Amino acid sequence: MTAVRREDCEARDAADPLAPLREFFEIPDGLTYLAGNSLGPPPLNSVARVLATLRTEWGEGLVRSWEAADWWDKPVTLGGRIAPLVGARPDEVLVGDSTSVNLFKVAVAAMRLRADRRVIVTDRDNFPTDLYMLEAAAELAGGAEVRRVDDAVALADCLDESVALVELTHVDYRLSRRHPMDEITRAVHDAGALMVWDLAHSVGAVPVALDDCDVDFAVGSTYKYLNGGPGSPAFVFAAARLHEAMRQPLVGWHGHVRPFAFEPDYAPAPGIRQFACGSPPIVAFASLEGSLEVWQHVEPPALFAKGQALCDLFIELVEPCLAAGGLELVSPRDPARRGSHVALRHPGALAIVDELARRGVLGDFRAPDIIRLGIAPLYLRYVDIWDAAAAIRAVLASDVPGAGS
Numbered sequence: 001m002t003a004v005r006r007e008d009c010e011a012r013d014a015a016d017p018l019a020p021l022r023e024f025f026e027i028p029d030g031l032t033y034l035a036g037n038s039l040g041p042p043p044l045n046s047v048a049r050v051l052a053t054l055r056t057e058w059g060e061g062l063v064r065s066w067e068a069a070d071w072w073d074k075p076v077t078l079g080g081r082i083a084p085l086v087g088a089r090p091d092e093v094l095v096g097d098s099t100s101v102n103l104f105k106v107a108v109a110a111m112r113l114r115a116d117r118r119v120i121v122t123d124r125d126n127f128p129t130d131l132y133m134l135e136a137a138a139e140l141a142g143g144a145e146v147r148r149v150d151d152a153v154a155l156a157d158c159l160d161e162s163v164a165l166v167e168l169t170h171v172d173y174r175l176s177r178r179h180p181m182d183e184i185t186r187a188v189h190d191a192g193a194l195m196v197w198d199l200a201h202s203v204g205a206v207p208v209a210l211d212d213c214d215v216d217f218a219v220g221s222t223y224k225y226l227n228g229g230p231g232s233p234a235f236v237f238a239a240a241r242l243h244e245a246m247r248q249p250l251v252g253w254h255g256h257v258r259p260f261a262f263e264p265d266y267a268p269a270p271g272i273r274q275f276a277c278g279s280p281p282i283v284a285f286a287s288l289e290g291s292l293e294v295w296q297h298v299e300p301p302a303l304f305a306k307g308q309a310l311c312d313l314f315i316e317l318v319e320p321c322l323a324a325g326g327l328e329l330v331s332p333r334d335p336a337r338r339g340s341h342v343a344l345r346h347p348g349a350l351a352i353v354d355e356l357a358r359r360g361v362l363g364d365f366r367a368p369d370i371i372r373l374g375i376a377p378l379y380l381r382y383v384d385i386w387d388a389a390a391a392i393r394a395v396l397a398s399d400v401p402g403a404g405s
């Protein structure tokens with residue numbers, strides 16, 4: 001048995017300067033929420049912002065709110081608030097559409113910037129939407145080839161003068177492996193290609209330094225660690241040095257340089273605004289805006305350090321089951337190589353996840369045999385980690401069909 005006791009975790013929570021951040025959220029009593037890497041819980045600020053948007057901005061301001069409440073500029077202003085969380089300039093990030101759609105936009109934009117090259121490289125185990133969208137971008141770019149490699153090590157071997165762009169997910173959605181962004185981006189640039197990162201499992205979870213790493217394009221989700229709400233709009237990053245030359249393919253009127261001139265021909269807006277397309281979801285923006293207010297009270301490095309400490313604690317607490325319970329840790333032990341979720345492999349993973357949910361610990365299952373537990377330090381306590389690990393130990397020791405070792 002582990003030497004860490006529940007009282008030790010209570011003491012760590014009592015001494016934790018970040019503990020009050022949990023008060024921004026309303027998490028049901030008795031629930032240990034370890035699915036925030038899938039859908040973050042609602043911040044109270046989001047609820048208040050949505051109500052104010054519905055009642056005041058929409059209800060009273062009506063169509064005037066496009067100007068009076070700055071609805072028109074929300075994609076840019078919200079992008080500017082996400083920028084510091086990904087190490088970007090405020091004018092390099094825009095919010096809107098989904099991660100999937102934004103990935104399509106940046107993939108085509110990157111292909112156009114390397115029109116003499118015909119290959120897109122990605123990871124075989126990338127999130128499926130990334131694979132689908134890259135294939136679609138390649139097809140529309142006149143039948144370019146998508147080359148799927150086994151991992152980042154194999155990447156180095158296939159970087160040649162035919163490669164236009166490399167797209168990878170920074171933190172692997174299943175196993176929580178974190179790629180070294182600086183090293184890989186440098187290697188891709190050395191080969192003359194452009195680098196696109198998917199930050200869905202990184203933003204709000206681990207440090208990201210897009211400009212310091214000289215990244216070209218990035219996309220990411222806001223409904224996971226940023227707690228923007230179900231389906232809250234994603235973001236897109238394009239390095240300022242590419243703004244002049246880049247051309248994204250979904251040329252809607254919100255990305256036009258003079259949208260209210262209603263001109264018959266498209267001309268891109270300057271800068272990141274070019275990535276806007278059609279009318280944005282203002283009510284969903286309100287929810288995201290409320291959730292981003294929480295980040296004004298956060299020192300990201302301290303928060304990310306707490307996230308890694310919680311993950312380390314969790315691994316330590318389930319260690320006895322790794323030896324004896326048939327459980328395999330498939331996430332890296334090295335915090336610098338890990339995201340903010342922990343993945344465990346077990347043949348009875350589905351039964352275990354279901355039983356944990358019955359015992360008030362909500363995580364998720366990824367086929368065929370992965371238990372995936374999101375450890376979001378904005379609202380999780382050390383004692384939650386202790387409770388989750390205790391529940392796992394109890395389930396493995398029980399006679400739940402398929403779960404016992």
Ligand SMILES: Cc1ncc(COP(=O)(O)O)c(C=O)c1O
Nearest residue numbers: 098099100127129169173200234
């Ligand atoms: C790594 C990754 N990329 C992309 C997506 C898809 O995002 P969206 O549904 O906003 O298109 C997800 C969804 O979970 C994801 O995990």
